[in-house]
Amino acid sequence: MRVLLIEDEPNIIEAINFILSREGYDVVTHANGHDAMDAVRDRAPNMIILDVMLPGRSGFEILEDIRADQAFAQTPVLMLTARGQTRDRELAEKLGVSKFMTKPFANSEVLETVRTLTANV
């Protein structure tokens, strides 16, 4: 089960990578928004974990592109963000996010969400 993690903080990448890899997930990472869609197409993940504030492009723009691409329109996307405002959550939901989670998160919460979102993939 391949999970693409799009996040720009190295130590958050490392922590999530560790948590998921120990559970058997194949985690691939990408650290900027510029060419995140290229990474999505290249890696063809079963699930995507997406930060909102990324260098180059925002997670919202990337989510919009993901949903516009027929190949990834149904791919589960977990959005992690430090911006927990209602309007951000509403925007993410409007764009088709599968789950919206605010930072800081509990490791168990991320793992449980990934398990749930990949259960039927």
Next chain:
Amino acid sequence: MKDRSVGSRIRERRIALKMRQADLASSVGISASYLNLIEHDKRRIGGKLVVDIAGVLGVESTLLSEGAEAALISALREAANVVTDADPELERIDEFAARFPGWANIIRSQYQLGLKLERTVETLSDRLAHDPELAAAMHEVLSMVTAVHATAGILHENRELEPEWRARFHRNLSEDSQRLADSSQLLVNYLDGAKEAETRLASPRDELHSFLGEAGYFFPGIEDGADVETVLAQSRLLRSKGAQFLARELLTDYATNARAMPLHEFQGAHRDTSGDVAALADRFDVSLAAVMRRMAFLPKSVLEQDYGLVKCDMAGTMIYRKEIRGFSLPRYSSACPRWPLFHALQRPGQPLVEVVEFAAREMEQFKCFAVSELQGRPQFGKETTFTATMLITPNSERLPPEGQVGAACRICSVENCSARREPSILVDGI
């Protein structure tokens, strides 16, 4: 309760504040002699002037115009209107203020404190919603809290963690907690509303790069002969003295280069020589490093070519940088020791040109020109220091690369690298 005239209340309050008659008069736009007449009840006062004087004296205008008791009763009425379910005995409010002035004053103070706190909350909410600088600072704090929380969770939940992983996560924890401490302090300073520029949310180098980024590294004013100080004074992004120092040094060099290599002449020469650094240095009789900086700072619309640039000191600290697509320049961590930039530091004065392959997803190639130059004037009896400058250009000639480089070890995928300082999260996996 003894009541006094408006004039005597103004005079009493002014003296309590140790304010001169002339200063108060000047603040509200009247003469000191006119204020003197008011204070001695020789002139009537009302309307806007009472409000203005009350504002300068820091009191409610009703306190001056109607007396302490009237102001107190007015505040009590306002407080009573706010708490709708308390059912206060409004018909006995005068009696309450007269019999229990101490308690009445406490109610007024708490009511006014509530109003002040409401205004503070509104102001902070507005700043949180609309201030991009504050939003970025909050994002930094929350990101660091997230990293610390996740890493601490891993260490706590995995008691049998292998020693190398334990050491790695401890190091991450240390780094992130330091960043968290720094960003929290800056945030507190900002929320305190301190005016001092040093309480900014970014480091001086971050401010410098915001300034350069906004200008696109190009300063038409200086090209036209404007003074460096004028350009600095116009910037709203250079808040700290540190950033102004860095920008002054950079712009002074920019201005020197603009004079030595005038824009249109340089544009033509660049076209004629196809961007040959050495030929341009000969043509304008300037140093190679000066040509590199001139090339990097002129926009693509002028030179029809994008250039990246890095300048560092002998400690390897990046003094400033200009990014080029495909060649990532780390913002916080140390750079790749295999960059030709650092080779140039080992061979002072020797120009180097190397084609390198940048270890990233697209594995693009770049031709890098690097040279070190003296920092300041050499002096007898003092160790000489150098800076190194590296110009980064796309490798249009498709020469075979001499080696692979990366941005920084942690995010570099080059395997078996003898210069590696720390494991890569891309290569080693988990």
